[in-house]
Amino acid sequence: MMINLTGKLCRLREFHRADVPSIAFHANNKQVWRNLRDVFPHPYGQADARAWVKFNMECKGRPNNLAIEVAGEFAGCVGITPRPDVHRLSAEIGYWLGEAFWGRGIATEALGLMTDHIFATRDFVRLEAGVFEWNPGSFRVLEKNGYRLEGRHAKAVFKDAELADLVIYARLRPGIE
Numbered sequence: 001m002m003i004n005l006t007g008k009l010c011r012l013r014e015f016h017r018a019d020v021p022s023i024a025f026h027a028n029n030k031q032v033w034r035n036l037r038d039v040f041p042h043p044y045g046q047a048d049a050r051a052w053v054k055f056n057m058e059c060k061g062r063p064n065n066l067a068i069e070v071a072g073e074f075a076g077c078v079g080i081t082p083r084p085d086v087h088r089l090s091a092e093i094g095y096w097l098g099e100a101f102w103g104r105g106i107a108t109e110a111l112g113l114m115t116d117h118i119f120a121t122r123d124f125v126r127l128e129a130g131v132f133e134w135n136p137g138s139f140r141v142l143e144k145n146g147y148r149l150e151g152r153h154a155k156a157v158f159k160d161a162e163l164a165d166l167v168i169y170a171r172l173r174p175g176i177e
């Protein structure tokens, strides 16, 4: 079954091959990369986008990552990474948006749609996010979706040649608290 989660500003859907050029265009941006793990390439080329789409098309049926689409255009990505072992009922949630789409409430809506979708369709009891200390926009996106500030991992991150605290937010499955 195709996933289509529709909001007022954006919709979330699975990735397809036609997304490759737009992913490469919007992902190839240091302002995006600076707020993500180094596993997210920089520079970000067509081959990186092709690999990402292929990876996500292989887990069809129960995708962990969805494309954020705005007015029919690829705009960004929101996804989960399930945690292993005793953390298996937790997943990390992450998102990025092409810079052209920032400042319109789109990430807030996309995170809300994804959070509801994951709790409705999967067994996770906890969704968590680690945000670099210089990213207050992302703190707001999480706060506006009911994620709670749990603490800071002091100097846990070395990104873009800088040491930074990792700020931890989490939201629990409704009814668990």
Ligand SMILES: CC(C)(COP(=O)(O)OP(=O)(O)OC[C@H]1O[C@@H](n2cnc3c(N)ncnc32)[C@H](O)[C@@H]1OP(=O)(O)O)[C@@H](O)C(=O)NCCC(=O)NCCS
Pocket (backbone or CB within 6 Å): 031, 032, 033, 035, 036, 094, 095, 096, 097, 098, 101, 102, 103, 104, 105, 106, 107, 108, 109, 129, 130, 131, 132, 135, 136, 137, 138, 140, 141
């Ligand atoms: C962070 C990011 C997802 C935000 O997306 P967005 O669609 O612009 O966010 P929204 O418009 O939904 O909301 C942003 C909120 O943060 C606030 N904000 C933005 N920049 C801010 C800043 N520098 N300081 C304080 N607040 C800020 C906005 O005012 C808004 O809050 P408000 O509604 O209370 O006014 C986007 O900038 C992005 O993709 N950045 C690069 C990747 C990234 O950081 N991913 C998250 C990793 S944890």
